[in-house]
Amino acid sequence: MASANDNLLTLIADAMPGLSKSEKKVASAILADPEAATRSSIAVLASIAQVSEPTVNRFCKKFNATGFPDFKLNLAHCLASGIRYVSQNVEARDSVETSTSKIFNSTISTLSLVRDKLPPDLIVQVVDQLIQARRIHFFGLGASSSVAKDAEHKFFRFNLPVSFHEDVLMQRMLAASAAPGDVFFIISYTGRTMELVEVAELAKANGAAVIGLTAPGSPLAKVCHLLIAVAVPEDTDEYMPMTSRIVHLVVLDALATGVTLRRGPKFQGHLKKIKDSLRATRFPSDEA
Template sequence: MMATSGGIVILTEMLSSLPPSERKIASYIINNPEEALTLTAVELGNRSSTSGAAVIRLCKSLNLKGFQDLKLRIAGDLHKTEEVGLRDIEPNEPLLSVIKKMTNNSVQTIRETAELLNVEQLQKVVEKVKNAKSLHFIGVGASSIIAQDAQQKFLRINKNAYAFTDLHMAATQVANTTKKDVVLGISFSGETVEVAKILQLAKKNNATTISLTKYGKSLVTEEADLKLYTSATREPTFRSGATSSRIAQLHVIDILFMSVASLQYDDTVEHLNATREAVEFLSKKGKRSNRN
């Protein structure tokens, strides 16, 4: 199944990393999306002072199947209702305004992330995760929180899942993986060296490696057999807070978890009930034992 929107998002997020000729084409499409839909690759190349071959190279750089795939996505974008856009907070922002902005930012980031997910890649990831002997979620800083969330979710459905805040421990664990295991590296930028190196270790053992990053090529994606993407959120002043990017990563993990759970529905319900009862048992007041 091919995605039917997200073309403008992909072009915008990849713009700065594209070669000069491809950047010209991308800029032209962003500024003239309606016109671009009516053009052939050669015509678009002429309009952007490049070439038809450069248009084809652009589609390859965007990880798309071809020019028609890009045009289909752009056509989908043009049929969407207008979005407000991601907005940063201002000094002494009123609380109601902060609520509105943050809600809008989160909703838009989730929508953009959904548009960037490749269903074919996701299907392969779901199958690998479902059949894995063990799952290893690797993240640094804010991404480590996502790794821990993933671990908690999959533990609840009886999967051997691990997440480490200590990367030395993570490397030690991954060094013992096999082809039956899955290692998923999480990095918003995709340039977290430690995460890339741990995926590299996993590949040496023939474990399946998966990346979860913003859209585009990076150190982390280069080490991944399968790639999942989130929207490259624009958080200029408070980017270090990793607000929208965190929401996007959690959304992908939720999609992955629910997809796996759906394929083993009865077992999932059974395991969720068992874990819920175990947690409830801990919170109940037990009877004191009588001692003589």
């Protein structure tokens, strides 16, 4: 049940997976343009969402409103607080210009929401675990494999044995040979990929620490020692994950920066040495 302190737009976005098909249409219409929704009549909103007026009323009551007028008041209050959420899924009828705008707006808004929900003490715990690791394995499949690869690129700089793997058989063999001190960092937008859950369980059974960057309440989330839960409303059935991938990359940036800061000023010389090694591979800059 929502409280007075809940962000209505966030509640709607979080509820999307459990809504009916018609309710999702109402939610999408509201999230696409919340300000317009506060000015609309129930008939106009129903027309935009292509649903019936009773459907809109039922939707409003799901969020502790007595009806559409009460829902609009709550929505206006949410917008007055300065909080925005722009959920604009790309649709087949969109032009390239429209889809580009939607992707940027959704990503910016989602990053702000994830930032506000991410517990700072959790980041500290994960950084501590990574610094103490004997070795770190980053696993991902599909779209998440590119995120795992980027993690390897970031973390190898910290004088830690780091590897990235997207081959399921290699993942299973590494998990089977895991030992205390190893960290398996598993990245999955849905958290429902069977192979990754099985690998996490195997690594955990062998005494390794398992960190998950995945959806809250997912099968993968339930087997992790430490969970960075990221809920991003995104339809992966029709289009590739977009916003979720960017959010995962930013979370990894925060972790890598945390490790750098924890290592202290003396560690900067090591990072500079790696950076300087690339100078010979680049053309001189034209900057003065």
